[in-house]
Amino acid sequence: MKKRVGVLALQGAFREHRQVLKQLGCDVVEVRKTSDLEGIHGLIIPGGESTAIGKQLQINDLGEKIKELGAKDLPIFGTCAGMILLSKTIIDSDQYRLNLMDTTVERNAFGRQIASFETDLQVPAMGTHPLRAVFIRAPYLREVAPNVGILAEFEGKIVFARQGNLLASAFHPELTPDHRVHQYFLGMIDEHWVK
């Protein structure tokens, strides 16, 4: 099956996700309005500013439509700002969110830009070879419900997690040449559409 994957293109690093998905043989749709969601097999919510993206999700019901699709098991992968938007609870913020994952997220949890970093991350689900992970003003998950699987932690902080059809990373796999995380997400799309 040729996968048709949407990348939310309101603001942020959507171009990098598009490039990775193209390299992995997908058709890519940039999603700016509800009609762009038709016929996609999965959706990526990129890094960017979660408040800026959230403001525009509220226009013309785009966010509500994505929520519906997520609740109906469409595979959705959120990176950084995407992780924030997927979470039900955002610490100290009443900003708009998609409210899909049973997670509590803290924004800019490692600090401001000066505290941004890259590191080798062990992700057992992706094999023994560590993943180079870039964290930029990154969030992490303070708490997750028992139905959320933890895929990776950094210094005891949850930075990568999955809840059924929903995947969230605090780091940016679209900024590094290692495509295992995107391949993992495409595997989730396969699982969903084959079953």
Added chain:
Amino acid sequence: MAEFGSLKVKTGLAEMLKGGVIMDVTTPEQAIIAEEAGACAVMALERVPSDIRAEGGVARMADPTIIQSIMEVVSIPVMAKARIGHFVEAQILESLGVDYIDESEVLTPADDAFHINKHDFKVPFVCGCRNLGEALRRIGEGAAMIRTKGEPGTGNVVEAVRHMRTVMSDMRALSVMPKEELMTAAKTMGAPYELVLYVAEHGKLPVVNFAAGGIATPADAALMMQLGVDGIFVGSGIFKSDNPKARAKAIVMATTHYNDAKILAEVSKDLGQPMTGIEISTLTDAQRMQDRGW
């Protein structure tokens, strides 16, 4: 082990700002309006460029109290400006924890020959350019993000357009040039050879490029996006207009939907008067901020 301040981390934040609008603000109240409108970052300043232009005198880094008061009230990245070559202003801004430093021609240059060695810092820098050679010199010095200079504080987009067209046409020329001509091209444009090779091979800059200097309307923002910039800086254009809230929102919408004329028409309605513009030919040489930078 965590590695801080790497080039990847510095350019990475600029990647996250793409498709967004960075707004000049001078007070915490303005910063909140900008965040509410959907800005992806704010630039904390003491005076917007049009006021600097009107009031004259030496323009310097803002008072740290202003910058900190803005950092306290918004959750989006906060940028601040240092004078060209003034590495101590940059050290101070870094110690305040600002997310990006703009080594900016809007302020009065502190050095008439050299820019800051931006590799010395963990905080990333953005710098202005009028052409590819200038962009690559700044990147060579360590800039992790580039913007067109335009002519700040004029509300006149013509210079930003000219600078963007120049950068694009310079890049197109390199991308079809035979390899043996690239060293001379590097010499002619005054750019590091390695970066000239990068552009020749990839057809684009190694860092994100925003538009700045004269953007006053949603249509201006969409024009720059269609010309190929990655995002928009708006300086005086928002808070020197009649209705900053509405205009800020409209420019954010126009930057996302830059290819959709129907949405652009919709968001351009009922915004009140934009800032009063200045015709570029009426500026004296001393009033042209874009000529600052070496």
